Amino acid sequence: MLRVGDPQPGETVVVSGAAGATGSVAGQIAKLKGARVVGIAGSDDKCRWLTEELGFDAALNYKDPEFKQKFKEATPDFINVYFDNVGGEILDMALARAKEHSRFVMCGGISQYNSATPQGPRNYANIITMRIKMQGFIVFDFIKEYPQARKELAQWLEEGKLKRKETIIKGGLKAAEQALVDLYKGINTGKLIVEIKNPKDAAKL
Template identity: 75%
Template structure:
């Protein structure tokens, strides 16, 4: 019998939360593509790790956004790191590693221009290509440097601070001479931010005294607020903004599972404090990725940026649960699903 391979397809658009066993469907496909199926310039990509991203929830909605929605019946979109299993493209020899938006699949035939080679810097590892040297590291870099225009002496507040993006935002802000307060969802995460990543302070937003502690911690008022979560925390940050504060609008994970996302209630602070609130999408900076990746790789090699991964094992079958659990804060640092281990770990 010909070998089979698995994919996960979108079965039904969720109204609010992802519904296990309903939103996605695991499909067994036959036969697995092989070297004989390749045309010139193509490679057979075998997925090792899937990147699990908050934005995925938005791709399930049939609405106008920065990227078209995933279609019903289509393989779920997603970034992956994988191995070149067979190749008719000299730039991607057999056995080399690459990242690609291959989606939730064990195998895919990709054209060379759909792949990026993974170069591991000293002190790095392959999966950094999906985090600090991939989309979340780039988002942190352009968000805090180009949009937030962080500078020495700034007081920076980062929400979602123990996640893949937020943890790098805070460390870059420290490298630029800012004072950094992180906000995250557990005491352990806050300890990691302060004791290992060098944040000046960190607060657990699930603490019952969080609002009081936030007011005390922001008594000098905020120069730059990097928003990953929206909702009540954004409102609180608005109420503590300094005149001419910069608000970097990166994401709003607290609203992603809601069919009626709530905007800020304190929005008049934007007027009274002359706040510049600016959204951005990392793809806007695509031409500048090489420069940013060089600097991020150098910081990683020098130990100036640290990172963590949370890896969910169990293959593609676990992708749906991992995505659902992302919105419960299951991860510290980057959330990945292991489809087939790479032995550099």
């Protein structure tokens, strides 16, 4: 978000997959930098969590029949930064609302991972006409910045400026397979964790 997206005060930042572990943190960081943040999630409950607890300025349920219209209404000044976790149709919609010289942070494309016919962007011409910077990355690209990132994130957590949530699946490794399926279905809010063993249980030799 910071190195590629570089959100500035007053800019409009849109985050897809905003109620997941990555998107929820990315959106909060953009808010800390003074941006107006719009999150996209898959349920009304998740959207309420984004606005009421995390401080997003707006949150949209992509399953809402009026989502496309509401997306336009939520981005009246168009988009400066788009943090993409899903790809597909929502990426196309973001390209259609992109401002000149906007920055697209390509983090993931979960809507396309298991598709037999992955959907590429149809609005790719907008990348040229709007001079959009679109950059993918993996976490290891910033390995030298890990210590500073941990320090800042820990401080924000301690100060209450950054909030997190975990969806914990019990049942040990037996539950891991279904948990992965559920992750792709988007059942989680925040980070999805499989509890391997109850930490309160005494070790058995």
